[in-house]
Amino acid sequence: MAKEFVNEITDMHTDFAQWYTDVVLKTEMVDYGPVKGTMVIRPYGYAVWENIQHYFDNEFKKVGVQNAYFPMFIPESFLKREAEHVEGFAPEVAVVTYAGGQDLAEKLIVRPTSETIICEMFAKWVKSYRDLPLKINQWCNVVRWEKTTRPFLRTSEFLWQEGHTAQASMQDAENDAQTMLKIYEKGLRELLAIPTITGQKTENEKFAGAVNTYSLEAVMKDGKCLQSGTTHNMGQNFAKASDIKFLNKDEKLEYAYSSSWGVSTRLIGALVMVHGDERGMRMPPNVAPIQVVIIPIASKAAGVIEKCNEVAEILTNNGFRVKVDNSNNTPGWKFNEYEMKGVPLRLEIGPRDIENDVATAVRRDTHEKTQLNLKNIENEVKAMLNSIQNNMFNQAAETLKNAIVETDDFSTLVNEVNNGKVALAYHCGNSKCETEIKDKTTIKTRVIQSLDDKHKCIYCGKKSKYRVYFGKQY
């Protein structure tokens, strides 16, 4: 009983939101959880997350970060310690009021982020400048109760890593925020083939309690921005709220300086909306759960399955992630299925291929069909996967470039952004001016491109402070 392939993916140009939902569900990356707003990350989606974890975990460790784990329940009073922080998170927290058979004396917040509890522990561990720097990361779940949710992009529970450092000077905390930003940018580029607009957030848009916030903004195929990673220099704000003091080299007590930085399962959403197409998902080889799928042609012919398995073994031994599909579905069904799932490279092997000692290769990115020599298959595959990875990055970079419009005219800015563009414009840096733009148009600043006081603000006409990207967002 062969399965019949039905491509029920909505056309992306007709309804991008529905296209996205179709892709993430039908590729079996995700499913809806039983509680509204939650998601189940299925094996095909979780394998992407594992590859992301593996990459960044290595990079963090290279710069001296150590992993740890902090409790998920935060006493309600902790969240209130830092004024901006409580304001930022209070509306969306989930609260445990009852446990072990009785009402709790103090309510417990399920972490929306762990600044407060980690800083509480830092205060206990840090006594002297010799205890610094402290560089800690944790991989965990966090909860933010959102009204409108979408798998990977915004769910009440999601997975992330949150790094937190304590340093002896403002400059060191600032360096951490900038170093981690570079690691994220490199990871998005090398692993996920996603180019980003990277820079500092405005005062209005920075993290609740931070001195400086930096962000990586990826631009989706519909022109909306997705904040794909952020890093924050907290200055002494959290150290003061949590009383993290250290004896400095001059033997004086001083508040520490902290940073925090994170990326989440949101990146999987970015991956889909940057690389997906009308046939479904396209996985960049470096992050793909399956890099090569091998489909036997005329699989009952002598030696076909054996040859497929032999090639799979060679590739697996060379470190590639490979699957042979020898189910009884038709080759046509399989072609569609793995294209939809976004497997970067398909090898077809049938009697004629075996005769010629080749595999027929089809790239997911260009649909180009070539023949690869089986004698040298590991190198041929390596070269092709590299080429696919590079091509996918270049395609995404081209899309990003085309999405950006420079303008000095506010109504042009509004029109362009509403038509799926990101606008680059001068702004006065005044918070009220920025808020007025947002309230009127729902358009927000993304990140600052460069400081500039030689031009006029696109909205109020006063002297510019910087040039900044404006866009819509997920």
Next chain:
Amino acid sequence: MAKEFVNEITDMHTDFAQWYTDVVLKTEMVDYGPVKGTMVIRPYGYAVWENIQHYFDNEFKKVGVQNAYFPMFIPESFLKREAEHVEGFAPEVAVVTYAGGQDLAEKLIVRPTSETIICEMFAKWVKSYRDLPLKINQWCNVVRWEKTTRPFLRTSEFLWQEGHTAQASMQDAENDAQTMLKIYEKGLRELLAIPTITGQKTENEKFAGAVNTYSLEAVMKDGKCLQSGTTHNMGQNFAKASDIKFLNKDEKLEYAYSSSWGVSTRLIGALVMVHGDERGMRMPPNVAPIQVVIIPIASKAAGVIEKCNEVAEILTNNGFRVKVDNSNNTPGWKFNEYEMKGVPLRLEIGPRDIENDVATAVRRDTHEKTQLNLKNIENEVKAMLNSIQNNMFNQAAETLKNAIVETDDFSTLVNEVNNGKVALAYHCGNSKCETEIKDKTTIKTRVIQSLDDKHKCIYCGKKSKYRVYFGKQY
């Protein structure tokens, strides 16, 4: 300003419980969280957990298990679906009643385990025998609100992996439970150097909702047992409660058969109580965060630090986990510090060692001092770490062997168990008889050693059903 070493670890023979607490806190494996009953897993403890994760994750994947992630919040109604399950977990759950600014219509349970929510999703995904087996694992946090808590052993939140499979027959679910038990047993032996008493639980002691439960019982240095991993054949119990039905090969609808299995951060507690000694922790090399610590002697002498770093680089490049401590503390302080932390091998390198092209090596397990040839240091270290790993397993196996007492007399059983032994005795298998023993003595059965109907029950004198281990437990 060199630190002064103070070994404040309580004598393990005087107060084993306090010794344990001292070791886990002073090695900086763990700290108390701000909410009573919670723990912070610090980098030195978390690195142990990462090594455990890495080992088992590989083993699971070899037998076709895939990782996924399920939401942590379970609708209250789900937990009530399986009668024994709700009874088992209801008293210790934490409950979210308020989220996103309002009271919830249905309360949410923070997962104490995920059987119910995973089975809910399995019911959605499984339609036909072709969808089986389904083998899913997740690494996550779980919450069980305990009255008495101790770091790693029993805390309100802990980390674990929980694997769940759905199969087309009872035998296949049973095989999963037994296969995973073997994987756990092998991991405890090879990685943690912990020998276990492994077998089936009695009806009284099995998991809430299971048909069969298997357990690995490790015996601590105080003679108490620690349940270090369990696997369960659920039969059709959860499939019926969650309506997981599939069309079998005869095209008839049938309930699926499920299994589940898990190990947790408890294993770190076992590691401490099996291997620790009066000086602190002893880490088996295969799981040690630092396998080799290199201490410079007369570190200001020419070439000493350079030689230490050179040796560290060679060892690191050969895959060992190495630390050079060139802080300004005295060598004596460092010796004590890393012995307390349980680093398996210490290399001391000073001017005289360099002259002779050797490092002075001190093993943590035997305190034996030898000289290792620097020309061949990677092989010398490899051999020594292997020897330490084997010796630590053999020591633990000897302790386990000596802890077991065979007896046919009930008062001897009680005395021996109260004096830190595990008793092996015949039992009738009657649930009431077993409960009476427990209520009277707090002694419980651990696992069944073998079926046996040729003897008399040690308590009631009726015909025996099996020979079973009795012990106290953590």
